[in-house]
Amino acid sequence: MLQVSGLTKTYGGVLAVRDVSFSAAPGQVVGLLGPNGSGKTTTIRILTGLLTPTAGRVTWRGVDLQPQILDYQARLGYVPEEPKIYAYLTAPEYLELVGGLRGIARETLYRRINRYLELFRLDTDRYAPLSSFSKGMRQKVLIAAALLHDPEIVVLDEPCSGLDVASTLVLRTLVRTLAERGKVVIYSSHILDMVERVCSDVLILHRGRIVAHDSVERLRALRHAASLEEVFAALAVDQDVEEVAHHIAYVAAG
Amino acid sequence: MDAALASRETDATQFVLWATALVATLPFFWTIKMMGVYSFLARQPEVLQQVVIAHRLFFVLYAMLAAALLAAALWDALFPDRQDQEILGVLPVGAKTVAAARLTAALAVAAGFLAAVATPSALMYTVNVAAGFKSQALVGSWLGTLPGHLAAMLAAGMFTFGALLALRGLAVLCVGAEAAQRAAAALQLVTMILLLQVFIFLPTVVPALMRGLADPSSALATPPLWFLGLFAAFAGPPAARVPGLAAMGALAPAVTLAVAALVYLLPARLNARRALETRTMDRGSWSAGLIAAVSRGVLQAAATRAIFAFTLASLARSRRHALIIATYLGLGVAVGGVRLVAATARERPLGLEAPADHLLALPLVLTFFLVFGLRAAFAVPTDVDANWTFRMAQPSPRRVVHAVAAVLMLGAVLPVTTAWALVTTTLWNADRAAAAAAMHLASGWALVELAVVDCRAVPFTRAHAASPNTVRISWAWFLLALHVFAFRLDDLQLAAIGSSAGTAMYVAGMIVMAAAARAYRRWRRQPWSVHFDAPIDAAAETLNLSQATG
Numbered sequence: 001m002l003q004v005s006g007l008t009k010t011y012g013g014v015l016a017v018r019d020v021s022f023s024a025a026p027g028q029v030v031g032l033l034g035p036n037g038s039g040k041t042t043t044i045r046i047l048t049g050l051l052t053p054t055a056g057r058v059t060w061r062g063v064d065l066q067p068q069i070l071d072y073q074a075r076l077g078y079v080p081e082e083p084k085i086y087a088y089l090t091a092p093e094y095l096e097l098v099g100g101l102r103g104i105a106r107e108t109l110y111r112r113i114n115r116y117l118e119l120f121r122l123d124t125d126r127y128a129p130l131s132s133f134s135k136g137m138r139q140k141v142l143i144a145a146a147l148l149h150d151p152e153i154v155v156l157d158e159p160c161s162g163l164d165v166a167s168t169l170v171l172r173t174l175v176r177t178l179a180e181r182g183k184v185v186i187y188s189s190h191i192l193d194m195v196e197r198v199c200s201d202v203l204i205l206h207r208g209r210i211v212a213h214d215s216v217e218r219l220r221a222l223r224h225a226a227s228l229e230e231v232f233a234a235l236a237v238d239q240d241v242e243e244v245a246h247h248i249a250y251v252a253a254g
Numbered sequence: 255m256d257a258a259l260a261s262r263e264t265d266a267t268q269f270v271l272w273a274t275a276l277v278a279t280l281p282f283f284w285t286i287k288m289m290g291v292y293s294f295l296a297r298q299p300e301v302l303q304q305v306v307i308a309h310r311l312f313f314v315l316y317a318m319l320a321a322a323l324l325a326a327a328l329w330d331a332l333f334p335d336r337q338d339q340e341i342l343g344v345l346p347v348g349a350k351t352v353a354a355a356r357l358t359a360a361l362a363v364a365a366g367f368l369a370a371v372a373t374p375s376a377l378m379y380t381v382n383v384a385a386g387f388k389s390q391a392l393v394g395s396w397l398g399t400l401p402g403h404l405a406a407m408l409a410a411g412m413f414t415f416g417a418l419l420a421l422r423g424l425a426v427l428c429v430g431a432e433a434a435q436r437a438a439a440a441l442q443l444v445t446m447i448l449l450l451q452v453f454i455f456l457p458t459v460v461p462a463l464m465r466g467l468a469d470p471s472s473a474l475a476t477p478p479l480w481f482l483g484l485f486a487a488f489a490g491p492p493a494a495r496v497p498g499l500a501a502m503g504a505l506a507p508a509v510t511l512a513v514a515a516l517v518y519l520l521p522a523r524l525n526a527r528r529a530l531e532t533r534t535m536d537r538g539s540w541s542a543g544l545i546a547a548v549s550r551g552v553l554q555a556a557a558t559r560a561i562f563a564f565t566l567a568s569l570a571r572s573r574r575h576a577l578i579i580a581t582y583l584g585l586g587v588a589v590g591g592v593r594l595v596a597a598t599a600r601e602r603p604l605g606l607e608a609p610a611d612h613l614l615a616l617p618l619v620l621t622f623f624l625v626f627g628l629r630a631a632f633a634v635p636t637d638v639d640a641n642w643t644f645r646m647a648q649p650s651p652r653r654v655v656h657a658v659a660a661v662l663m664l665g666a667v668l669p670v671t672t673a674w675a676l677v678t679t680t681l682w683n684a685d686r687a688a689a690a691a692a693m694h695l696a697s698g699w700a701l702v703e704l705a706v707v708d709c710r711a712v713p714f715t716r717a718h719a720a721s722p723n724t725v726r727i728s729w730a731w732f733l734l735a736l737h738v739f740a741f742r743l744d745d746l747q748l749a750a751i752g753s754s755a756g757t758a759m760y761v762a763g764m765i766v767m768a769a770a771a772r773a774y775r776r777w778r779r780q781p782w783s784v785h786f787d788a789p790i791d792a793a794a795e796t797l798n799l800s801q802a803t804g
Contacts, residue, residue: 050645070648078646084639086564088571093563096546100560101647106550129571145643 001025006056016042018208024184031199032188038205048078077151081158083138087131091141098145116144135162155186196228206236274370277320281375292386292393302392311460314410314481321411325418326445334529353522364415372407394489402488409507410481416510423517443580450584557649561657565713568636575631582627590619609751615744617674621698622739624666632713641715655709667698689757693747696764703771710785
């Protein structure tokens with residue numbers, strides 16, 4: 001069980017995340033939603049151990065993260081929002097780097113890499129540098145890198161970014177399958193339709209705070225909304241979208 | 255600049271200022287050093303005239319070398335890349351307009367750089383000439399010296415800059431972008447190494463050029479002499495003017511710049527299209543396979559192997575880091591060459607048939623500069639934003655050090671040892687050649703173990719401190735280490751090479767030193783973890799993932 005209690009993060013006086021608490025059990029897919037600047041990415045970076053909280057704690061199996069951070073990160077797979085990758089490496093080289101750093105045995109590593117490249121349809125580009133890959137291709141490499149060591153916890157930050165329709169459908173089923181295999185999945189995305197289909201629980205952040213935390217069905221029922229989009233718009237969107245869109249369209253005309 | 259030497263984390267302004275100041279320093283201090291020489295030589299007019307010509311030639315050659323250095327760093331930036339075309343290609347701006355803008359910017363940078371390099375020495379040299387006013391007929395008019403100095407250095411530099419740009423552009427037209435890119439990368443490295451040799455051996459080049467003045471037809475075919483003529487056209491004295499040289503000096507830059515303009519502007523649309531349509535395929539195939547094979551064969555631990563392969567791949571594919579290493583290699587060749595030249599002056603002819611300290615020092619010097627060149631390159635990140643891969647995996651410090659040591663052995667010690675073994679096999683008998691190679695291998699290993707004592711970071715992953723910290727190097731320690739490693743160990747090797755017992759003792763001594771360094775490292779290591787952030791410095795601007803906002 002991944003438990004987050006009273007998580008707070010401040011950057012130079014600016015409160016990015018304020019008193020966020022939730023839990024994620026094996027087999028659950030917890031969705032993380034929020035507009036830009038809501039503290040979503042900060043929360044994710046704390047969950048992955050890349051940032052340390054100003055206050056609050058994150059525990060894994062009842063034990064605080066920081067004393068066991070190496071052990072925790074060894075069980076974690078992370079797909080970041082921005083595909084920041086060593087672009088001069090080829091896909092197999094990057095996956096070998098990640099797998100080697102995680103101590104995967106050589107033969108096992110090569111077998112897994114070849115299989116991932118085949119399944120993601122990247123095997124014809126195995127000798128091309130990542131700099132020549134499209135955004136979607138790089139995203140596939142990052143997903144493969146995150147799953148290479150069969151992690152117990154999978155954190156996905158905008159994993160569909162750049163993926164084509166077929167790959168997005170594959171990812172949707174992949175997330176469900178990972179949960180069925182007993183993994184803890186944290187899924188952050190702006191694509192509400194996708195979140196609605198794959199997540200068992202949803203957390204909506206707004207200005208660093210949780211404004212909603214429940215299952216999708218309960219949230220829709222509570223807000224009398226037909227979709228998660230309506231729930232999100234009611235809780236986390238400050239502006240009149242129709243008016244803003246209209247003004248944008250006419251800026252250059254006037 | 256980002257394409258060549260500096261990473262995007264560097265403060266560009268500071269980098270440019272520091273680099274320009276560095277290049278301007280040598281001629282300026284050289285001019286101070288020769289203060290009073292003209293007054294001193296006033297009673298020897300023949301000598302004085304030769305000295306004046308030699309000094310002016312030095313400034314001309316220096317400007318040409320500085321411009322060549324700049325061209326090697328900048329020439330890739332003149333061609334559009336995929337990202338440029340994806341942004342600019344959709345805008346209503348012609349390809350020729352963009353190419354013209356790039357070329358104009360490059361020329362402006364070159365002119366500014368050369369002016370900055372030339373001005374301090376021009377001012378100081380004018381003072382020198384004014385101080386030698388009693389011999390004005392021989393040293394020239396001080397009123398004309400300042401414009402002459404500036405004009406000669408600027409014209410020489412712009413001529414060289416334009417010529418190299420034109421050559422690079424022609425290469426792309428003739429052999430295609432990919433082949434030209436590879437040739438340019440090799441040319442860039444070779445240029446860097448050669449430039450350093452010419453810098454160091456400039457005093458021997460100048461007299462050779464001066465001999466060309468005796469033959470007008472030969473002089474007209476020697477570019478540095480054109481600009482000497484231009485210098486003399488402003489500053490005099492009349493005896494130094496050779497017909498036609500000044501005109502060539504004035505025309506040559508215009509011609510090369512015009513050719514460069516044509517070479518870049520005419521095929522601008524073709525180059526732009528190529529940038530988008532050419533896909534970089536299979537560039538990694540041969541190096542990826544080789545790197546994988548080497549890492550599999552050399553190292554067992556998975557994490558060590560991963561870091562080792564990553565380091566090799568980064569070195570093989572980063573032009574920026576290759577230039578850093580080429581610079582150190584060039585310095586090594588120059589320092590070793592100076593030692594040989596000095597030995598030649600003592601013993602004519604230079605004896606190669608028996609071991610001598612100046613011969614044994616050569617591989618030691620090369621290895622020293624390669625090891626520290628690699629260490630310098632490791633400190634410059636390839637992509638700081640991507641180092642989250644290592645932050646997540648947190649490799650153990652022991653694995654990092656093993657990987658770095660393996661790269662240093664493979665990249666510096668083994669190639670030099672192999673080359674040295676081949677050379678000594680042809681020069682000496684097999685026993686001596688084997689002894690020399692064994693001693694050098696042991697020395698290299700000891701140096702590597704000492705060099706990784708303070709290793710704290712995975713190569714290329716650490717946020718890089720701003721340029722003041724970059725330029726600040728512990729020169730004193732570096733020179734001391736070089737002196738001890740290259741110029742004291744050669745004496746020990748010379749004493750040891752005569753007998754197998756001596757060789758064995760030397761090798762054993764180096765092994766003990768390596769083991770001691772390793773033991774010290776292990777004792778010092780606890781507790782520390784691998785570093786990813788830049789050293790703490792109030793003046794530093796760094797990218798630090800742990801402080802990044804969400």
